[in-house]
Amino acid sequence: MKDLSVLLVDDEPLMRLSMLDALEAVGCDVHAVPTGAEGIQAIEKKTFDLVITDLRLPGADGLTVLKTAKEKAAHTEVLVITAHGSVETAVGAMKLGAFDYITKPFQMDELLLIVERISGVIALRRENQELKHQLEDKFCFNGILGANSQMRAVLDKIKLVAETDSTVLIVGESGTGKELVANALHQNSARREYPLIKVSCAALPETLLEAELFGHEKGAFTGALRQRRGRFEMANRGTLFLDEIGEISPVVQVKLLRVLQERVFERLGSNQPIETDVRLVCATQKDLRKEVAQGRFREDLFYRLNVVPIIVPPLRQRQEDILVIAGHVLETCSQKLNKQLRGFSQPARELLLRYSYPGNVRELQNLVERAVALGRDHAMVQPTDLCGFQSCPYTGGVSQEACGFCSEGLSGSTKKKDQTMTSLAAAREGFEKDYIVSVLERVEGSRTTASRILGLSRKALWEKCKRYGIPSAYHDDQGEGE
Ligand SMILES: Nc1ncnc2c1ncn2[C@@H]1O[C@H](COP(=O)(O)OP(=O)(O)OP(=O)(O)O)[C@@H](O)[C@H]1O
Ligand SMILES: [Mg+2]
Incomplete structure (x- = not known):
């Protein structure tokens, strides 16, 4: 618990002082304030490892302190103190992201036990991050990740x-x-x-x-x-x-x-x-x-x-890099959007590994960025988050709408194996053309938006349009260059 930075918000002077003493005695660096408004001020100035707040406070209440702390930094843990008999509010606090709650009156030992548990989780998270960075340093050179x-x-x-x-x-x-x-x-x-x-x-x-x-x-x-x-x-x-x-x-x-x-x-x-x-x-x-x-x-x-x-x-020839790059993008985006995604679920990892990425790393990057921004699961990226269409049959939906994953899934399930093998290149091209047209139609011809969705550069998209003879009405928004 040493060096854990703690914000303590409680309006009862005696309680506040006892908790302050107990936490400082085990090595925490504690900042104690009596009101919710002062708590919020402190959070705005500094990011704490742990916020301990009473729920009922003068000024802004404890739930507002909790929300402010989580909005500032999702990795700040919050422990709420509730009055006896108000378990419902405590459950509400847990839903908002509190780590745990403790009911008054409590013994200081009881508090310290919970803080120790939280401190263990924080230490583990730091260690994980450290390891990740070490691994990344090993597989990274000037921003180029590569384990293959x-x-x-x-x-x-x-x-x-x-x-x-x-x-x-x-x-x-x-x-x-x-x-x-x-x-x-x-x-x-x-x-x-x-x-x-x-x-x-x-x-x-x-x-x-x-x-x-x-x-x-x-x-x-x-x-x-x-x-x-x-x-x-x-x-x-x-x-x-x-x-x-x-x-x-x-x-x-x-x-x-x-x-x-x-x-x-x-x-x-x-x-x-x-x-x-x-x-x-x-x-x-x-x-x-x-x-x-x-x-x-x-x-x-x-x-x-x-x-x-x-x-x-091409990325499809270096499978080892897929999860390394995906993990890196996940972490960066997750931090940027202040989300706490820990990784990809096992089925999501399998899906990432079996896809062929015609747009290579750029496509993988866009796929993961979109999943982080739009995904609904708060802990792990799920297969449904990876698909551009909510009802992709491959990632678990029901519609026949095609996305990259669906096309892979469908080509495997609807065509006879020997046919697929002899005409894969033609099938891929046919699909690619139809898919580009359908995306361009959806985005009303905006090549910039379409290229982002497809994971291609604008130039690459323009070249593909040229190759497949896609009429310029679909993609003539901004000339031909990058
Ligand atoms: N090995 C890698 N590690 C991390 N990021 C990568 C890696 N390779 C590519 N990227 C990222 O993928 C995107 C595309 O990379 P880049 O623009 O260098 O590709 P390119 O080969 O020049 O593509 P194009 O032919 O379309 O111009 C960039 O955002 C880049 O940062
Ligand atoms: Mg380039």
Whole structure:
């Protein structure tokens, strides 16, 4: 009980003093006040481990003190003191989150016994948190969580190459954490005091991308009203992160190759060569070798970019990471929303583990955030909290409404096994298209909202719409970029 910070609220001076003495004698750090209003003031100033409050008080009553304490910090435990014969109020207090109640008159020993029990629970919770953090430190590098061996290898590679100036090509599906890898490379390099500049190559048409990368002189093209520095100049001495590098046009490919070979470039509309000292990190969802084979990407540029490849595996290939990441998101969100969720129920864990996450970590993150925000269980996340639709047949509902989980459940139960195996890719694509359309319809075409629900970036959603030929009426709210 040593160092337990306790707020004591009781209007009877003798009781207050006896309790204060008894608690201080066992090492508690006690702040004692006579009224509910003063109790609330104290809570607003400081977060206590334990609040002991009489229920009947002058000014604000004990229930208000209890509510204020729980609202301020859900982990503050509250012990209420009730008058003999008012058990109903005590039960009400328990429903509001009180740990226990004690009925007047009581012996100090009786009080100390309960406080000891509470102190044990608090110590256990701290220990758990400590262990969790230790575990997280072990599996975490610059915000990248990874327990899976492939991910450990990725993290080791980042540590190894961060300090060099080698060009890195990060390859992975949408939402796998490519941008996090780029950040980690920069943060662990000697260039970290200088800028990390990011450009999404898919978001801009050819001329704009050229101007964005290399800058332009006044009047270099229609609309170039003044001189502008490009990203290569801005990133000087730092790192330039070119996202979606597979999307750049042949013209930009040539220009990029020249910068990589000669370390010089010119602004659009100028002949003045500018030297550059940047470390280039690129990312792509595409298989660039295939793009090279099909003549869409220059082979010489590919070799210049692929000096150190880092392949980030999709989440479905690293099951060990699912619960580590889900647990981390749960804890962060739970704290942010001042909820006291302890974890996922066993069936919820099983559900998380068997899902395939087409939107990878981003989708898992959104799934858990939504579950924490909307879930009704106060202690554990349940399967029904994980599904976007309240009546998902897979998580326990009755409707035929489809969500990620339902589609997994239905494809397993409604199709013959051999058919599923031969046409899984086609089935997945068919489902994906229908599902995207249905989400876009529900959110009245808002791509921002739809991408959040689907766990995809806006860009990835736009690309999927393009691929599946989904009419732009469904998704033309905010242009094509990120
Ligand atoms: N290993 C990980 N640990 C913790 N969080 C992760 C991890 N991987 C990804 N995330 C989180 O998932 C989200 C998506 O990651 P990120 O933006 O880096 O993916 P991406 O591969 O760049 O996606 P896209 O191709 O769509 O741009 C981010 O919020 C990121 O913080
Ligand atoms: Mg990205």
